[in-house]
Amino acid sequence: MAAGLGADGDPVLDAWGGFRDAARTLPWERDTIVNVWSTTKTMVALCALLLADRGELELDAPVAGYWPEFAAAGKGEVRVRHLLGHTAGLPDWGRPITAAELYDGPAVTAALAAPAPAWEPGTVAGYHAVTFGFLLGEVIARVSGRSVGRFFADEVAAPLGADFHIGLAAEHDHRVAELVPDPTGDSPDGFPVGVSDANTAAWRRAEIPAINGHGNARSVALVQSVLACGGSVGGKRLLSAAGAERVFDEQFAGTDLVLGQPIRWGLGYRLENRTCSWGGWGGSVVLADAEQRMAVAYTMNQVLWQDGYGRGLEVVFAAYDGLVS
Secondary structure: OEEEEEEOOEEEEEEEOOEOOOOOOOEOOOOOEEEOEOOHHHHHHHHHHHHHHOOOOOOOOEHHHOOHHHHHHHOOOOEHHHHHOOOOOOOOOOOOOOHHHHOOHHHHHHHHOOOOOOOOOOOOOOOOOOHHHHHHHHHHHHHHOOOHHHHHHHHHHHHHOOOOEEOOOHHHHHHEOOOEOEOOEOOOOOOOOOHHHHOOHHHHHOOOOOOEEEEOHHHHHHHHHHHHOOOEEOOEEOOOHHHHHHHHOOOEEEEOOOOOOEEEEOOOOEEEOOEEEEEOOOOOEEEEEOOOOEEEEEEOOEOOOOOHHHHHHHHHHHHHHHHHO
């Protein structure tokens, strides 16, 4: 496991420990990275915010303006902000999908252009657990001419020196921690992939931009410090102050139809007060606090279904305790 936090973009705590294999024979090293599941969504959302800040992506524009095929089946009025706010009405493909299908990004992305939305876009939210990355990733690709993984690597990870990857090159395989499944099973009912899928080379090579980002708490906190610190970290400005503030533009407040719980969605993040956050299946989490100018992240390889987020939240709460002690 690993935990990291930073204030004003500077690391305050950078801790790691435990083992990176189920047999508990390989120690977790400083440069160990791991699949963080849906914490990857925060990286994709940041890419969209960056393009919007540059004036290359209009958040109120129809998605079909960038991706003409997407207009099929009455989706002509789906806006880019609907994708970011989980209100587009495309939480799945309308049929079961396999992990192997997800490795063919162009095919599964094209398949999302065909169906009608499950609800009137912009009216309600339903967490787009896997489709989020393919939908936004295609818009980012159409605007930038690069896949979302390549765009992130060039425009976010490289300037910041962040060890985070959407689509992992083979040269990094030796650093990847093996995900350890929950004792109760490989995956929850209804989810198209399991821990065993994520432990394969095929998974790592693919760009599944909602759920297969690889990094550690240090890199996750570093990247998301951009939003905590008004767009600039370590002397590198990725966003204007107004561009960073845009994350707090509320897209939905109420009960999410898929999650079945109350939530405030901003532009790609869960909102609460002056924080934007999200977490990954099984327990990873990241929170950026624009008031405290602090980002906190936690990553791990032991997946837990019932109380997976409890471990990361303990790190978050400890960070706040440190502010007042």
